[in-house]
Amino acid sequence: xxxxxxxxIIESARSSAAASGRLFDEVLVDLLVGCTPQEIxxxxxxxxxxxxxxxxxDVWAAAYLIGGGCSDDSFMDFRAGVIALGRDWYERTALDPxxxxxxxxxxxxxxxxxxxxxxxEDVNYAASGAFERLTGNPDAFYEAWAEYRSADExxxxxxxxxxxxxxxxxxxxxxxxxxxxxxYL
Numbered sequence: 001x002x003x004x005x006x007x008x009i010i011e012s013a014r015s016s017a018a019a020s021g022r023l024f025d026e027v028l029v030d031l032l033v034g035c036t037p038q039e040i041x042x043x044x045x046x047x048x049x050x051x052x053x054x055x056x057x058d059v060w061a062a063a064y065l066i067g068g069g070c071s072d073d074s075f076m077d078f079r080a081g082v083i084a085l086g087r088d089w090y091e092r093t094a095l096d097p098x099x100x101x102x103x104x105x106x107x108x109x110x111x112x113x114x115x116x117x118x119x120x121e122d123v124n125y126a127a128s129g130a131f132e133r134l135t136g137n138p139d140a141f142y143e144a145w146a147e148y149r150s151a152d153e154x155x156x157x158x159x160x161x162x163x164x165x166x167x168x169x170x171x172x173x174x175x176x177x178x179x180x181x182x183x184y185l
Contacts, residue, residue, distance in 0.1 A: 006046035007087040014086055024084050025122035025129075032130030040134075040141075041148045044127035047083065051124075053094060054079040056162045061177055062097035064167040065184040066106055068115040081120035101179030110183035 013028040063070040063078035082093050092099045109117030131141035174181040
C-alpha cells in the first residue's frame with residue numbers, strides 16, 4: 001500500500017466519523033473490513049512506519065506536556081492520536097511538535113486542564129480489529145502479520161530518537177517547546 005492510499009483511508013475515516021458522529025477508530029475498522037486481508041496488512045505496515053517516525057524525544061516531550069506526563073504505553077497512544085488527526089497535522093507534528101499548540105483539541109484541553117487530548121489507544125488496533133471481524137478469529141491478524149513480516153523487518157534497529165532531555169526541566173521544555181509550554185506550564 002502506498003502512503004497516499006494509507007492517508008486516504010485515514011481521511012475517509014475522519015470524514016465519515018465527523019459526518020456520522022461515530023468514533024474515528026470504529027469507522028476506521030469498518031473501512032478496513034472492506035479491504036482484502038493483504039490490504040489490511042499493507043495498511044498495518046504503513047501505520048507502523050508513520051507511527052515509528054514519530055518515536056522521537058521532541059514528540060515525546062510534546063506528549064508529556066499535553067498529557068501531564070507520558071509513559072511508554074501512553075506515548076504509543078499519543079502517536080496513534082496524531083495519526084488520527086490526518087496527514088496535515090501529522091506532517092506538521094513531525095516537522096515541529098510544538099505546532100500542536102495550535103490544534104483546537106490541544107488548546108481546549110489546556111484551557112480545561114484535561115490531559116487526554118490526542119491520546120487514542122484504539123487506533124493502534126484498527127488493523128487487528130478489522131482482521132478479527134473478517135475472520136472471527138482474534139489471533140488471525142497476529143498470525144498473518146508474522147507471516148507477512150520477514151525476520152529482518154521484525155528485528156529492526158532502534159530508531160534515532162534525537163537528543164534526549166529532561167521533560168521535568170521546565171526551562172528546557174520552554175526552550176524546546178515554547179508554545180506548548182506556554183499552554184501547559
